[in-house]
Amino acid sequence: MTLLRVENLSKSFGPTPAIEDLSFAISLGTIHSIIGPNGAGKTTLFNLISGLYRPTSGTIWFDDADITALPPHRRARCGLSRTFQNLQIFLNLSALDNVMVGYHLACDGRFLPSLLRLPSVVRRDRDYRERAVALMRFVGLEAFVDAAADAMPYGALKRLELARALAVQPKMLLLDEPAAGLNPKETAELDFLIQQIAAQGITVVLVEHDMRLVWSVSNHILVLDHGRKLTEGTGWEIRHNEDVVAAYLGEGGRHR
Amino acid sequence: MASLWQPRTGGLLALAGVVAGLPLILPNAFYYDVAILVGINATVCVGLNLLIGYAGQISLGHAGFFALGAYASAVLTGDHGWPPLAALAAGAAGVGMLSFVLAQPILKLKGHYLAMGTLGLGIIISIVLNQEAGLTGGPDGMPVPSLRALGHTVAGEHAWYALVGLVLIVSVWLTLNLIDSPVGRALQAVHGSESAAALTGVDVIRYKVLVFVVSAVLASLAGSLFAHYAGFITPAEASFARSIELVTMVVLGGMASTFGAVVGAAVLTILPQALTAFQDFKMLVFGAVLMGTMIFLRKGLVPTLAGLIRNRMRSGRA
Ligand SMILES: Nc1ncnc2c1ncn2[C@@H]1O[C@H](COP(=O)(O)OP(=O)(O)OP(=O)(O)O)[C@@H](O)[C@H]1O
Ligand SMILES: [Mg+2]
Numbered sequence A: 001m002t003l004l005r006v007e008n009l010s011k012s013f014g015p016t017p018a019i020e021d022l023s024f025a026i027s028l029g030t031i032h033s034i035i036g037p038n039g040a041g042k043t044t045l046f047n048l049i050s051g052l053y054r055p056t057s058g059t060i061w062f063d064d065a066d067i068t069a070l071p072p073h074r075r076a077r078c079g080l081s082r083t084f085q086n087l088q089i090f091l092n093l094s095a096l097d098n099v100m101v102g103y104h105l106a107c108d109g110r111f112l113p114s115l116l117r118l119p120s121v122v123r124r125d126r127d128y129r130e131r132a133v134a135l136m137r138f139v140g141l142e143a144f145v146d147a148a149a150d151a152m153p154y155g156a157l158k159r160l161e162l163a164r165a166l167a168v169q170p171k172m173l174l175l176d177e178p179a180a181g182l183n184p185k186e187t188a189e190l191d192f193l194i195q196q197i198a199a200q201g202i203t204v205v206l207v208e209h210d211m212r213l214v215w216s217v218s219n220h221i222l223v224l225d226h227g228r229k230l231t232e233g234t235g236w237e238i239r240h241n242e243d244v245v246a247a248y249l250g251e252g253g254r255h256r
Numbered sequence B: 001m002a003s004l005w006q007p008r009t010g011g012l013l014a015l016a017g018v019v020a021g022l023p024l025i026l027p028n029a030f031y032y033d034v035a036i037l038v039g040i041n042a043t044v045c046v047g048l049n050l051l052i053g054y055a056g057q058i059s060l061g062h063a064g065f066f067a068l069g070a071y072a073s074a075v076l077t078g079d080h081g082w083p084p085l086a087a088l089a090a091g092a093a094g095v096g097m098l099s100f101v102l103a104q105p106i107l108k109l110k111g112h113y114l115a116m117g118t119l120g121l122g123i124i125i126s127i128v129l130n131q132e133a134g135l136t137g138g139p140d141g142m143p144v145p146s147l148r149a150l151g152h153t154v155a156g157e158h159a160w161y162a163l164v165g166l167v168l169i170v171s172v173w174l175t176l177n178l179i180d181s182p183v184g185r186a187l188q189a190v191h192g193s194e195s196a197a198a199l200t201g202v203d204v205i206r207y208k209v210l211v212f213v214v215s216a217v218l219a220s221l222a223g224s225l226f227a228h229y230a231g232f233i234t235p236a237e238a239s240f241a242r243s244i245e246l247v248t249m250v251v252l253g254g255m256a257s258t259f260g261a262v263v264g265a266a267v268l269t270i271l272p273q274a275l276t277a278f279q280d281f282k283m284l285v286f287g288a289v290l291m292g293t294m295i296f297l298r299k300g301l302v303p304t305l306a307g308l309i310r311n312r313m314r315s316g317r318a
Helices: A042-050 A072-078 A095-102 A111-115 A119-138 A154-167 A184-199 A211-217 A235-239 A242-253 B007-024 B029-054 B062-078 B084-107 B111-131 B156-179 B182-192 B194-199 B204-230 B240-253 B258-274 B276-296 B301-317
Strands: A002-012 A017-027 A031-035 A057-062 A080-082 A172-176 A203-207 A220-225 A228-233
Touching: A002 A042, A002 A203, A017 A042, A017 A203, A017 A220, A017 A228, A031 A042, A031 A184, A031 A211, A042 A057, A042 A080, A042 A172, A042 A203, A072 A080, A072 B194, A080 A154, A080 B194, A095 A119, A095 A154, A095 B182, A111 A119, A111 B156, A111 B182, A119 A154, A154 A172, A154 A184, A184 A203, A184 A211, A203 A211, A211 A235, A220 A235, A220 A242, A228 A235, A228 A242, A235 A242, B007 B156, B007 B258, B029 B062, B029 B156, B029 B182, B029 B204, B029 B240, B029 B258, B062 B084, B062 B111, B062 B204, B062 B240, B084 B111, B084 B204, B111 B240, B156 B182, B156 B204, B156 B258, B182 B194, B182 B204, B194 B204, B240 B258, B240 B276, B240 B301, B258 B276, B258 B301
Parallel strands: A031 A203, A031 A220, A080 A172, A172 A203
Antiparallel strands: A002 A017, A002 A057, A220 A228
């Protein structure tokens, strides 16, 4: 079953389009990687799917609904969630409250119940606080449960973004270069985490330059170049595609 | 024990203690007058801090909302004989609606543009109050009848002190509730990263509008109280200088600290009274305080002090 379908999507900022006439589909329950050289348009594509950018033309279908015109917060409601290449942490909040914001849709966001601190709000907050702690443990942040976000190291903040994105309880999780800046041990842990997340039934879309991680986790790979689809297929097909090797991987990338 | 360190328990208790204990040391009516003005300013600042400190937006026009509340009470009770509480509620509702309608276009602006937008709003309100002399008495101002409710007249510094103290405590209590709730987290998330907030499902515009309206309504309520207390108001209440005063109080006390807003309001209300020679240079002093805070005390008084105490305690334990 198709969870996400992108049809003839284009986005230009200036004269040269960042995404040009791009069409592809992502099936439910897969780990789908998107690779390509710097400036290929991967982050732009994520911004289009998550609603931060409006496409110049084209359509985005998610879960059989046309979400092209929906604002980002409505897309989160539909089951889309993501992390950012340039961290977007709420540095003015504690680590735990960052994850709690992820549970925003599950908590009671109405004004009067919050203002009067009704018992129902307090109870639900308490329940979700426990779940937020559990999520922080899941991503390996047990040591930072009481930390202020602005006092945490870079690697921990990347995990915090992951925990927050999972708190949205998404159907599809978009990860923009989650391994960037991580050491090999941390990348191996991330590899394991992504597989566990997928095993929970969450469809994972991974933008990543670390090819070892890409080869390890992906069911399917889409290759972007200059905003266009170069090709797509299984890891084996991509590794043996001469165009991809020429445009992006180089001889070394095939084997890494 | 540890829970007494929470703002909602220990902090509120401390504030109530100060408000209740202060009359023991206030020697005469002049000091009561200053204390009452502190309470009124603090109430405005607690709401303004929700907007500036927590949600990360700016308003350089909040004196306008304060003045609208004041004039609503003055005109409706004085010229139309409304009961004061009804006038106060009508003023708050009117300001709520006005701020709601204006918030949509204004809050789409960011940074300097938002500052300019709210600045313009404050100036327009000030001009209207000055020009509509038939209604407001123009630059000369207008008298306001005293506050009567439930068959009683609030008169004398003791009664006003009690009323304003109560209003401040309730405002702080509600604000603390809000901050530590899904709504409060959403507001702070909007401050931290609008994109990330939106992608966790936070309707960014809705929460920005909400906090703008809440802070405007609180300013209007405080303005109504002020009008009855002072007995006479002028359009100066809506002036740009007054808006800057309010922002300076929030910044000095500490952004994103509710008790900071109270402390900032106290310091900057008392200071000009204590140093009467400063009256002529009031704006100069406020400008200097604003600059000094931004350069030397980024976080403001209360968060800086709280941080120092926390460090002291931690190193004491270690
Ligand atoms: N907001 C923007 N305004 C103008 N140009 C933009 C904007 N966002 C992206 N671009 C341009 O679009 C193109 C694609 O950028 P994008 O960030 O999507 O690449 P990417 O594939 O994510 O690259 P990287 O691997 O370096 O992260 C680039 O030429 C970039 O300069
Ligand atoms: Mg990118």
